[in-house]
Amino acid sequence: MFFSLDLLAQALVTGILIGGVFALLSVGLTLIWGVMRIINFAHGEFLMVGMYVVYFLVAKGGWDPYVTLLVSVPVLFVVGAAIFRLTIQPILAHPSMNQIMLTLGLSLILQNLALVLFRADPLIAQTAYSRITFSLGPAIVRVPQLIAFGGSGLAAVLLYWFLQKTDAGRAIRAASQNREAAVLMGVDVQRTYLLAFGIGSACLGVAASLMVPFYYTSPTVGLWFGLVSFVVVVLGGMGNFIGALVGGLIIGLTEAFGAAILPGSLSRVFTFAIFILVLLFRPQGLFGGSRR
Amino acid sequence: MNKYTIAFLAILLVVLFLLPLVAGEYLLHMIVLVLLYAYLATAWNILGGYAGQHSLGHGVFLGIGAYVSTFLFIQWGITPWLGMWAGGAVSALVGWFIGYVCFRYGLKGPYFALVTIALAEAFVYLTSNVDAIGGAKGLEVTWLGHRPDMMEFDGKAGYYYIILVMAILGVIVTRWLYRRRSGYQWIAVRENEDAAEALGVDTLRAKIEATVLSALMTAIGGTFYAQYFTYIGPRSVFGEGPSVQILLFAIIGGLGTVWGPLVGALVLVPIAELARAKLGGSFGGAHLMLYGTVMVLVMLFMPKGIIGLAQSVRARLTRRAANSSPSAKEAA
Numbered sequence: 001m002f003f004s005l006d007l008l009a010q011a012l013v014t015g016i017l018i019g020g021v022f023a024l025l026s027v028g029l030t031l032i033w034g035v036m037r038i039i040n041f042a043h044g045e046f047l048m049v050g051m052y053v054v055y056f057l058v059a060k061g062g063w064d065p066y067v068t069l070l071v072s073v074p075v076l077f078v079v080g081a082a083i084f085r086l087t088i089q090p091i092l093a094h095p096s097m098n099q100i101m102l103t104l105g106l107s108l109i110l111q112n113l114a115l116v117l118f119r120a121d122p123l124i125a126q127t128a129y130s131r132i133t134f135s136l137g138p139a140i141v142r143v144p145q146l147i148a149f150g151g152s153g154l155a156a157v158l159l160y161w162f163l164q165k166t167d168a169g170r171a172i173r174a175a176s177q178n179r180e181a182a183v184l185m186g187v188d189v190q191r192t193y194l195l196a197f198g199i200g201s202a203c204l205g206v207a208a209s210l211m212v213p214f215y216y217t218s219p220t221v222g223l224w225f226g227l228v229s230f231v232v233v234v235l236g237g238m239g240n241f242i243g244a245l246v247g248g249l250i251i252g253l254t255e256a257f258g259a260a261i262l263p264g265s266l267s268r269v270f271t272f273a274i275f276i277l278v279l280l281f282r283p284q285g286l287f288g289g290s291r292r
Numbered sequence: 293m294n295k296y297t298i299a300f301l302a303i304l305l306v307v308l309f310l311l312p313l314v315a316g317e318y319l320l321h322m323i324v325l326v327l328l329y330a331y332l333a334t335a336w337n338i339l340g341g342y343a344g345q346h347s348l349g350h351g352v353f354l355g356i357g358a359y360v361s362t363f364l365f366i367q368w369g370i371t372p373w374l375g376m377w378a379g380g381a382v383s384a385l386v387g388w389f390i391g392y393v394c395f396r397y398g399l400k401g402p403y404f405a406l407v408t409i410a411l412a413e414a415f416v417y418l419t420s421n422v423d424a425i426g427g428a429k430g431l432e433v434t435w436l437g438h439r440p441d442m443m444e445f446d447g448k449a450g451y452y453y454i455i456l457v458m459a460i461l462g463v464i465v466t467r468w469l470y471r472r473r474s475g476y477q478w479i480a481v482r483e484n485e486d487a488a489e490a491l492g493v494d495t496l497r498a499k500i501e502a503t504v505l506s507a508l509m510t511a512i513g514g515t516f517y518a519q520y521f522t523y524i525g526p527r528s529v530f531g532e533g534p535s536v537q538i539l540l541f542a543i544i545g546g547l548g549t550v551w552g553p554l555v556g557a558l559v560l561v562p563i564a565e566l567a568r569a570k571l572g573g574s575f576g577g578a579h580l581m582l583y584g585t586v587m588v589l590v591m592l593f594m595p596k597g598i599i600g601l602a603q604s605v606r607a608r609l610t611r612r613a614a615n616s617s618p619s620a621k622e623a624a
Contacts, residue, residue: 039402087588088330094400097346101543102591104348104536108584113576115612217579223532225546227413230406266421279407 006138011260012253013139019252020149021207025225026232026244027156028203035176035196036241037096038088041103044226045110046201050076050208051217052114057126058212065127066147067214072205080201081194089193107222114219122216129213144213155206156245159199163241172196176239224268231275237285246287250274306361307535308456312449326561327452328516333541333553334462335509340539341548342466343502344474344482345400349408350538352390352415355530356383357514359419362431362524365442372443376515380508387507391500400485408535415530430525443519451520459515459554462509467550468598478502482548500600510538533580540583544590546599555598560586 029043040046050072057063057071083106084132132143163169174182183189215221216268232251236243251271258267278285312320332354340346360382362374370378394407420428438446445451469475477498480488489495519526527533545556564579571578594601 039406081455087592090592091595094591097405098591098595100346100402100405102588105584105587107592108536108587109581112581114585116581117576143428144551156596225415231410234406252370256295265417269414270416272417275410276407276414279399279403279410280393283399283403 002290007260008257009137009139013136013141014145015253015256016249017141017145017149017252018256019249020152021211021248022228022232022252023245023248024152024155024203024207024210026229026236026248027241028200028240029157029229030233030236030239030244031159031172031203032197032200033233034241035172036092036193038092038099039096039103039230040088040200041100041226042083042106042110043204043229044222044224046076046080046222047204047208047225048114048217048219048222049079049110050205051212051215051221052118053205054208054212055123055125055217058127059123065125065129065144065209066151068212069206069209071284072209073202074205076205077198077202080204084194084197088197089190092193107226111219119221120219122221123193124216125212127213142212142214148210148214151206151210155203159203160241164200167208168192168195172199178274222230228271229272234275234283235278235286237287240285240287243285243287247285306561309453312452316399317448320452322562322565324452324455324520325447325565326557327455327563328513328520329537329541330509330554330557331455331459331462332538333545333557334459335506335513336538337542337548337553338469338478338509339502339506340553341542341552342470342482343478343499344548345395345406345499345502346428346501346539347408347506347535348405348532348536348539349410349412350506350510351412351530351532351535352408353383353387353510354514354517354527354538355415355419355506356386357511358518358524358529359425359431359514360511362433362518363425366431366434371441372515373441376512379515380511383511383514384504384508388500388595390507391503395496395499395503409532412531412535416526419526419530426525428526430523430528431518433522433524435522443515443610451516455516455520458512463550463554465509470550474498474501479548507562537583540587544586544597546597549597549599552597552599559598 010028025043025047029040032038032040053075054065054068054072057068059200087102087106088099091102127144128143129147133140134143135141147246151228163173169239171182171187172194172195174185174187174188177197178188182192228251233244234247236245236247254270254274255267258270260268262270306450312324332350336347336350357379360379361372364370364375364378365372390408390411390624394404399407419425425431433497436442436444438444440450443454477488477493477495478489480493481495481498485495488498514529515544517529521528541556541560543556545554546552549571560583564582567582568579590597596604
């Protein structure tokens with residue numbers, strides 16, 4: 001073996017921790033897909049918007065990164081809901097390719113707006129947590145990543161509880177399972193869509209606050225994370241909540257192990273290879289998609 | 293075509309061929325960009341517009357065309373005039389493979405879009421890590437001076453003539469295919485695949501054909517891209533960015549129409565280039581914001597593009613004319 005056990009242990013730890021964040025990114029996307037069959041190609045750019053909000057609060061406002069949740073979550077909810085209401089809702093009945101092109105256009109706008117406003121340089125926020133680490137056997141755990149993992153898990157549990165136990169959550173699930181029946185049962189489907197899109201985007205607000213302490217912010221940061229969340233969502237089955245969580249961990253581990261074995265950014269090719277193979281051979285995902 | 297159309301096209305051709313005699317370098321550069329993007333969008337339109345399979349990864353083919361010819365050029369001094377066919381052949385092969393695998397397993401709509409965008413990004417990371425082709429830094433085309441045999445020219449006129457011929461050929465090829473068996477089969481696949489299958493169309497074959505042709509044409513555009521801009525890098529030719537730019541003009545001009553890509557590029561590229569020239573220093577990316585905005589507006593208000601809008605306006609006008617003419621007769 002030309003790589004050490006220590007390195008693999010480290011990859012395992014990093015993979016799981018990052019995988020948790022990937023899971024949170026993807027839960028939002030899969031929720032939106034499950035409810036209204038839209039692939040939001042601006043998903044990663046929404047995250048980027050959230051990360052800039054958090055970065056400026058932390059770096060310029062001196063906020064604690066985790067307190068920024070109070071701002072990032074509502075901001076992303078409003079941004080998501082407003083963009084949905086103004087652009088996506090009017091063409092919900094159009095062919096799915098039109099929606100894809102529209103969200104691609106949105107991602108171009110947001111990405112380049114960030115470029116115009118903040119330049120291309122990656123911004124790194126130094127926080128009190130950024131450098132804290134502890135060792136776990138042979139591996140080193142970075143505390144902000146651990147917090148991100150825990151926070152993502154908590155957010156996913158909260159969202160799951162919301163979908164299962166509240167009236168609004170039941171309405172969202174009803175609309176995703178059978179639109180017509182939901183309408184007949186008195187569910188206001190358009191409002192439910194708006195809510196689902198807002199919540200799907202708000203997940204990215206949570207992710208943004210959790211990521212800024214250990215990840216740089218740049219106009220193109222959403223490109224990679226957006227693609228990762230597509231990979232995870234397809235892997236877990238489009239619209240499958242639990243599948244997105246498991247898929248997030250799988251891709252997190254794939255990336256971490258790939259980076260341990262392969263030089264440079266070549267490990268990312270692995271992620272795409274898995275993606276393409278799953279799309280070809282199990283387009284319903286490893287765990288099946290949501291019921292229509 | 294009636295004789296007025298033919299006369300118009302003949303005059304247009306003469307004007308286009310004499311243009312470099314009067315146009316300045318900047319205007320010529322603008323027209324080269326218009327023609328390049330029109331040509332690339334025309335190539336994309338064969339698969340995306342006619343056969344209805346929306347690829348979000350045409351950067352793969354653009355990049356292959358650019359990289360193959362440039363590598364052959366700087367490594368062994370092989371002229372890009374040959375390199376473009378080598379790149380085209382490799383790209384066609386890759387296109388065949390992608391088409392075969394995707395369509396064999398019945399990928400369509402959003403799923404095909406996702407696979408192609410993933411491929412485009414995968415190629416970015418693949419090429420970034422191969423040092424023989426410049427890694428993340430990319431490749432620079434060696435400047436040998438004014439060498440038409442090496443597709444290198446002083447000034448813009450030489451490049452202008454090449455891309456003009458390519459764009460004209462692109463339009464001729466699509467127009468020709470439009471009226472042929474292949475074109476009808478692609479449109480049948482796009483409109484209703486099951487029905488096409490039931491009528492005996494080999495839909496798999498039709499879709500692969502469209503992919504291969506589209507890949508070949510895009511790659512030849514890639515060689516031109518490399519020679520014109522003299523620098524290529526993984527992000528500048530393979531990734532999501534160039535992939536979206538290729539399809540943009542076809543969508544905005546009018547999906548699945550012969551003239552849509554040209555109209556789209558003709559309307560948008562000059563505005564975007566002016567925005568880039570005026571704001572580029574302080575606001576890099578302003579022109580891409582403009583593209584994004586137009587794309588959103590087109591999807592919201594005129595999903596059939598500029599050509600589609602023009603057609604529906606004309607239809608309304610003829611209907612109005614038809615309605616009003618009887619009353620006009622009565623009045624007389």
